[in-house]
Amino acid sequence: MSEAPRKSKISASRRLALKTKLLKIAAGMLEKEKEEKRLEKETTLGERVPPLQLSGLSLQDIQTLCKELHHKIDVADEERYDIEAKVIKNDKEIENLSAKIFELKGKMKRPALKRVKISADAMLGALLGAKVKESVDFKANLKTVKKEDEKKEEVTDWRKNVEAMSGMEGRKKLFNAGQ
Numbered sequence: 005m006s007e008a009p010r011k012s013k014i015s016a017s018r019r020l021a022l023k024t025k026l027l028k029i030a031a032g033m034l035e036k037e038k039e040e041k042r043l044e045k046e047t048t049l050g051e052r053v054p055p056l057q058l059s060g061l062s063l064q065d066i067q068t069l070c071k072e073l074h075h076k077i078d079v080a081d082e083e084r085y086d087i088e089a090k091v092i093k094n095d096k097e098i099e100n101l102s103a104k105i106f107e108l109k110g111k112m113k114r115p116a117l118k119r120v121k122i123s124a125d126a127m128l129g130a131l132l133g134a135k136v137k138e139s140v141d142f143k144a145n146l147k148t149v150k151k152e153d154e155k156k157e158e159v160t161d162w163r164k165n166v167e168a169m170s171g172m173e174g175r176k177k178l179f180n181a182g183q
Contacts, residue, residue: 012019053076058066122130 014022056069058069061069
């Protein structure tokens with residue numbers, strides 16, 4: 005039996021109507037969230053920075069007010085810089101830790117193996133169980149290789165060798181031997 009693709013229980017027009025309703029609701033929620041953020045920003049600024057009253061101030065008072073405002077701006081910039089540095093440091097740390105996690109997931113660490121001394125009989129007993137009761141001599145089953153004795157050159161009197169190599173004939177023999 006081959007299964008035919010199932011038809012959806014909702015008609016296309018109904019699905020489209022639901023999508024449009026969801027989009028309208030989402031747009032309304034987005035607008036509401038933007039308005040809340042704007043109001044929160046205004047209230048926070050109203051609390052932290054009181055409104056300026058410049059009317060009736062002398063030039064000296066305005067200059068001191070400007071200096072105070074510049075000082076507050078510098079403090080805010082220092083805080084922003086410190087927070088930015090902490091965020092960058094934390095991001096690097098998160099990146100390093102995630103790389104370590106990736107490495108640990110990818111590779112299995114092999115445990116250190118211990119050297120165990122065991123005889124051949126005990127090894128066969130462990131591998132084959134109680135089936136083999138006789139001992140096996142592995143060295144007896146190994147092939148033996150006979151080494152051929154290399155022909156040793158006869159040692160002759162070195163003076164004869166020097167005399168044979170002297171002159172052009174000796175050099176010719178050396179040249180031919182090298183080829």
